[in-house]
Amino acid sequence: MPPKRRRLNERRKAGDEGEEQLEGTPTTQSRPHDELWFSDGSIVLATDVHLYRVHKSMLAKYSKVLRDLFEIPTGDAEMESWEGVPIVRMVGDSDGEVYMLLKALYGVNLQVPALHVLTLSEVTSLLSISSKYDCKVMRADVIQRLESIFPNNLEKMWAAKLLWESFLPSHAFELLAVAHRCEALLILPTLFYLCARFPLEKSIGAVQALPQDVQKNFLLGRDWLLECSHRLRGRFLQSTKIGGLNHVNQICRSPECLEKIRAQLSVKPFALIFDVPDRGVLVGLDMNQSEICGDCAKKHVNTIRNLKKLHWDELPVKFTSNSWEELRKKAISTATP
Numbered sequence: 001m002p003p004k005r006r007r008l009n010e011r012r013k014a015g016d017e018g019e020e021q022l023e024g025t026p027t028t029q030s031r032p033h034d035e036l037w038f039s040d041g042s043i044v045l046a047t048d049v050h051l052y053r054v055h056k057s058m059l060a061k062y063s064k065v066l067r068d069l070f071e072i073p074t075g076d077a078e079m080e081s082w083e084g085v086p087i088v089r090m091v092g093d094s095d096g097e098v099y100m101l102l103k104a105l106y107g108v109n110l111q112v113p114a115l116h117v118l119t120l121s122e123v124t125s126l127l128s129i130s131s132k133y134d135c136k137v138m139r140a141d142v143i144q145r146l147e148s149i150f151p152n153n154l155e156k157m158w159a160a161k162l163l164w165e166s167f168l169p170s171h172a173f174e175l176l177a178v179a180h181r182c183e184a185l186l187i188l189p190t191l192f193y194l195c196a197r198f199p200l201e202k203s204i205g206a207v208q209a210l211p212q213d214v215q216k217n218f219l220l221g222r223d224w225l226l227e228c229s230h231r232l233r234g235r236f237l238q239s240t241k242i243g244g245l246n247h248v249n250q251i252c253r254s255p256e257c258l259e260k261i262r263a264q265l266s267v268k269p270f271a272l273i274f275d276v277p278d279r280g281v282l283v284g285l286d287m288n289q290s291e292i293c294g295d296c297a298k299k300h301v302n303t304i305r306n307l308k309k310l311h312w313d314e315l316p317v318k319f320t321s322n323s324w325e326e327l328r329k330k331a332i333s334t335a336t337p
């Protein structure tokens with residue numbers, strides 16, 4: 001939805017402060033921004049914190065919504081201005097979001113390596129505001145960056161997980177709400193998964209702050225994840241059936257194998273299914289010393305791989321009611337209206 005213009009003097013309260021104002025200077029708490037203030041700027045964007053004197057043509061080039069907004073004739077002699085330059089108040093945008101938008105347009109090259117250095121919270125701001133003002137190029141770059149952090153492919157997710165360790169629950173859940181609102185569809189399942197990894201005691205406040213439909217999807221999906229993760233672990237306790245078609249249901253001849261695998265469970269902490277390594281409890285074991293036979297080890301690895309793959313396909317369905325393929329199609333149609 002395009003932002004509404006509001007004159008700064010609408011925010012004045014009678015008798016407030018009573019400071020003497022310079023002629024042509026609006027009464028506002030906001031102050032000119034140190035960096036994003038160009039003396040030849042043709043428009044002043046105002047937030048609750050800062051005034052940004054920038055160029056209409058620059059904004060209009062990258063944002064259809066802002067271009068349309070600037071074209072609306074005001075015909076308003078009382079339009080608030082700063083030294084003759086019209087002021088537009090950015091209603092509903094935080095100062096951080098507006099700053100990120102302008103910084104991305106002016107100071108920072110929009111390529112992925114530049115986005116690479118932004119924090120999760122900054123990327124979230126950029127997703128929100130580039131979607132709102134329909135800055136297509138910026139939004140596409142931001143989404144590309146987010147898809148590298150939250151891949152829709154299990155192997156890539158394993159590598160991306162290293163980045164997740166530094167994310168705070170509050171930032172991850174904030175991104176979840178924004179990604180949902182701004183239809184960054186392809187990152188949703190993996191982002192839901194990241195959010196589900198946080199212990200509830202650390203994330204309960206953030207969960208409660210989610211929009212109601214997202215909250216419901218999150219809680220039901222998290223429940224499913226826990227259940228299938230426990231079921232996978234339960235499989236490690238069962239005797240391993242090995243052998244080909246001629247040996248259906250034949251179990252390992254060595255009773256040691258199962259006991260050794262079970263013993264590993266007590267020293268390997270519980271993890272959600274996609275955090276279980278492909279080698280499962282065998283990770284870090286010296287197979288020559290482990291007394292687990294090669295056939296059982298192979299079966300163990302295959303079971304984990306197959307179950308992970310099966311549940312990875314279910315992940316988007318459980319959290320978003322769409323398959324990966326449906327999300328992909330919807331994401332493409334959102335990007336090219």
Ligand SMILES: [Zn+2]
Binds near residue numbers: 254294
């Ligand atoms: Zn065995």
